[in-house]
Amino acid sequence: MRKIIDIQKKLLPDLLKVMETRYDILHRIYLEGTIGRRTLAASLEMTERVLRSELELLKSQGLLDTASTGMTLTAGGRQLVEEMEPIVKELFGLSDLEDEVREAFGLKRVVVVPGDSDESALVKAELGRAGSRVLRESLSPGDVVAVMGGSTMAHMAKQFSAPSQMKDNWFVPARGGLGESVDYQANTIASELAKRAGARYRMLHVPDHLSEEAYQTIMQEPNVREVVDMIRGARIVVHGIGDAVTMARRRKLKDETRDELVKDGALAEAFGYYFDRHGKVVHRMATAGLRLEDIEAAEVVIGIAGGKSKGEAIASVMRFGHDDVLVTDEAAAREALEHI
Amino acid sequence: MRKIIDIQKKLLPDLLKVMETRYDILHRIYLEGTIGRRTLAASLEMTERVLRSELELLKSQGLLDTASTGMTLTAGGRQLVEEMEPIVKELFGLSDLEDEVREAFGLKRVVVVPGDSDESALVKAELGRAGSRVLRESLSPGDVVAVMGGSTMAHMAKQFSAPSQMKDNWFVPARGGLGESVDYQANTIASELAKRAGARYRMLHVPDHLSEEAYQTIMQEPNVREVVDMIRGARIVVHGIGDAVTMARRRKLKDETRDELVKDGALAEAFGYYFDRHGKVVHRMATAGLRLEDIEAAEVVIGIAGGKSKGEAIASVMRFGHDDVLVTDEAAAREALEHI
DNA sequence: TGTGGCGGGACGTTTTGTGTCCAACCAAAC
DNA sequence: GTTTGGTTGGACACAAAACGTCCCGCCACA
Numbered sequence: 001m002r003k004i005i006d007i008q009k010k011l012l013p014d015l016l017k018v019m020e021t022r023y024d025i026l027h028r029i030y031l032e033g034t035i036g037r038r039t040l041a042a043s044l045e046m047t048e049r050v051l052r053s054e055l056e057l058l059k060s061q062g063l064l065d066t067a068s069t070g071m072t073l074t075a076g077g078r079q080l081v082e083e084m085e086p087i088v089k090e091l092f093g094l095s096d097l098e099d100e101v102r103e104a105f106g107l108k109r110v111v112v113v114p115g116d117s118d119e120s121a122l123v124k125a126e127l128g129r130a131g132s133r134v135l136r137e138s139l140s141p142g143d144v145v146a147v148m149g150g151s152t153m154a155h156m157a158k159q160f161s162a163p164s165q166m167k168d169n170w171f172v173p174a175r176g177g178l179g180e181s182v183d184y185q186a187n188t189i190a191s192e193l194a195k196r197a198g199a200r201y202r203m204l205h206v207p208d209h210l211s212e213e214a215y216q217t218i219m220q221e222p223n224v225r226e227v228v229d230m231i232r233g234a235r236i237v238v239h240g241i242g243d244a245v246t247m248a249r250r251r252k253l254k255d256e257t258r259d260e261l262v263k264d265g266a267l268a269e270a271f272g273y274y275f276d277r278h279g280k281v282v283h284r285m286a287t288a289g290l291r292l293e294d295i296e297a298a299e300v301v302i303g304i305a306g307g308k309s310k311g312e313a314i315a316s317v318m319r320f321g322h323d324d325v326l327v328t329d330e331a332a333a334r335e336a337l338e339h340i
Numbered sequence: 341m342r343k344i345i346d347i348q349k350k351l352l353p354d355l356l357k358v359m360e361t362r363y364d365i366l367h368r369i370y371l372e373g374t375i376g377r378r379t380l381a382a383s384l385e386m387t388e389r390v391l392r393s394e395l396e397l398l399k400s401q402g403l404l405d406t407a408s409t410g411m412t413l414t415a416g417g418r419q420l421v422e423e424m425e426p427i428v429k430e431l432f433g434l435s436d437l438e439d440e441v442r443e444a445f446g447l448k449r450v451v452v453v454p455g456d457s458d459e460s461a462l463v464k465a466e467l468g469r470a471g472s473r474v475l476r477e478s479l480s481p482g483d484v485v486a487v488m489g490g491s492t493m494a495h496m497a498k499q500f501s502a503p504s505q506m507k508d509n510w511f512v513p514a515r516g517g518l519g520e521s522v523d524y525q526a527n528t529i530a531s532e533l534a535k536r537a538g539a540r541y542r543m544l545h546v547p548d549h550l551s552e553e554a555y556q557t558i559m560q561e562p563n564v565r566e567v568v569d570m571i572r573g574a575r576i577v578v579h580g581i582g583d584a585v586t587m588a589r590r591r592k593l594k595d596e597t598r599d600e601l602v603k604d605g606a607l608a609e610a611f612g613y614y615f616d617r618h619g620k621v622v623h624r625m626a627t628a629g630l631r632l633e634d635i636e637a638a639e640v641v642i643g644i645a646g647g648k649s650k651g652e653a654i655a656s657v658m659r660f661g662h663d664d665v666l667v668t669d670e671a672a673a674r675e676a677l678e679h680i
Numbered sequence: 681t682g683t684g685g686c687g688g689g690a691c692g693t694t695t696t697g698t699g700t701c702c703a704a705c706c707a708a709a710c
Numbered sequence: 711g712t713t714t715g716g717t718t719g720g721a722c723a724c725a726a727a728a729c730g731t732c733c734c735g736c737c738a739c740a
Contacts, residue, residue: 011359067737080350
């Protein structure tokens with residue numbers, strides 16, 4: 001049964017919404033026994049007219065009857081509601097999960113895709129697409145978008161598609177190079193996104209592990225400066241979330257730094273910062289780009305990460321409290337709720 | 341799985357149609373490998389624009405890719421098509437059955453509702469609703485509709501609803517009283533339909549079992565004559581189908597007549613005529629109203645009957661060959677196909 | 681005999697869908 | 711090279727559907 005719903009979600013993305021509203025309508029009438037259109041509209045928070053269209057359809061399906069005293073379910077309608085009960089539970093489990101996560105971490109929006117990215121590449125792709133959809137929906141003309149690197153972000157970029165050319169948008173890497181493979185670098189991802197959106201992009205080439213002096217010098221460079229300013233003014237920030245130890249290894253941090261991280265309780269990494277289980281920043285990478293205050297200032301911060309193994313890291317970054325939107329998968333969402 | 345599909349058929353009839361077209365599109369691309377929009381539109385008999393909207397959606401769902409050489413399914417799209425195969429069969433099994441019956445009996449249109457009227461009153465109601473929908477869709481302003489009696493017809497009338505008032509339509513009984521209970525008489529049904537349609541109706545009160553002289557006399561009555569003329573000029577005829585022996589008993593035919601019917605191989609009854617298994621008329625009831633030639637002349641003849649037990653009778657009447665539309669249920673449809 | 685809530689009709693406005701063309705592009709055939 | 715026949719994707723005007731809103735007649739109940 002799960003399978004057919006998954007298929008339908010792909011083929012009819014708004015099917016579930018429609019199904020939910022129609023079920024809600026029937027269910028409410030089922031509970032009330034007899035109820036009028038206006039009362040019903042008020043209690044379901046729908047406008048009278050759209051409710052009416054639905055009611056007409058349900059009526060033509062023989063699920064409800066109208067009389068001058070109000071509306072009642074037919075025998076078939078009642079039977080349908082009873083049969084749907086278990087299905088609805090299963091069906092909207094994910095939306096419930098989304099709500100739960102949203103409230104647990106005080107987020108504006110949470111999107112959960114079914115499955116576990118750790119176990120299936122298809123789920124990972126799905127996560128990317130969900131992320132790209134969220135980004136697309138968040139974009140307004142003229143926005144500057146700062147993106148981080150990582151494999152999830154790369155997936156997202158690959159799936160991105162824009163409804164129309166976005167000639168006055170900018171995509172920029174949120175930070176300079178962080179010593180990852182080219183495919184997963186923020187620069188690459190920003191340019192891929194920009195190409196797919198028909199938007200413009202800037203790159204930031206600042207090597208890792210700079211001495212303080214070298215850093216100051218390079219920041220004096222006008223064209224570096226310019227990009228950095230743009231990054232710091234980004235309205236939208238999109239980032240992945242990683243496990244601290246894994247990220248430290250991937251970025252080839254020195255052993256002593258790694259030990260220090262562990263000692264400080266670093267669990268998660270996001271936009272170059274390392275967080276402990278309480279969402280406190282315990283370490284930062286020294287590269288040019290987005291600072292914490294810029295993230296706080298950004299209007300939309302979108303975190304994308306999935307897989308059961310990342311659940312704890314996600315919880316930790318969410319506790320940091322500056323994300324607005326989280327895109328994750330079912331396994332990670334449940335795991336994150338465990339670590340609250 | 342069957343259950344959820346049945347539920348959706350009730351709750352989201354419109355979305356399932358959409359699902360079918362989208363599946364058709366994907367399936368076609370799946371088979372062709374690479375194909376262009378226009379070619380595809382032609383082969384699916386869709387206009388280019390609506391196909392295009394669908395394609396855009398499917399693309400945004402990550403199910404297909406476009407290139408300058410045409411469109412191809414993504415891995416996910418191919419997987420989806422493969423996974424859908426059994427579901428589609430289940431989902432649209434009835435449409436296949438409809439096509440099969442339509443072609444077997446050379447009909448214009450066949451509607452099959454799921455289930456068996458013999459076993460469930462809900463299926464019977466559903467059959468009635470399907471019939472009423474067909475009738476509604478067949479109606480044009482000014483049409484005269486001749487209806488027969490019977491319990492199925494009564495169900496149909498009870499479910500009938502018109503989108504708007506049909507002030508210039510007429511509903512008439514196809515024949516005079518046929519000795520059934522009032523609820524199931526053609527007169528009652530015609531008036532019920534007319535009320536629900538906001539249309540006008542005429543009644544025909546001619547008792548059964550009249551002598552030839554009495555029949556001739558009553559037919560001279562101007563207002564009887566008038567109704568009979570209207571009946572004979574009906575553009576639409578709607579009738580039930582019965583089992584010959586049952587009908588003979590219900591109409592209290594004399595025993596010798598009944599034996600004669602059996603001897604002649606009468607299997608089915610419809611609009612007062614009895615048919616053998618080849619669809620040949622072997623007997624007729626002597627009452628005023630629709631004659632065979634009127635049925636041949638009528639533009640739309642709609643037969644409504646369901647239940648496994650009626651399958652053979654349905655096949656026999658359909659062989660008679662003057663029906664245009666058949667509304668039946670799954671059990672009867674399958675049974676009818678057995679008796680071909 | 682009022683009165684409040686009911687379904688359903690009506691209508692103008694907005695939004696969406698649709699038919700139709702066309703530009704730009706590409707690959708294969710010529 | 712160049713033509714040809716295919717492709718996608720942009721554009722736009724028009725039709726159709728959806729929607730918000732208001733109102734009417736009806737009925738049950740007070």
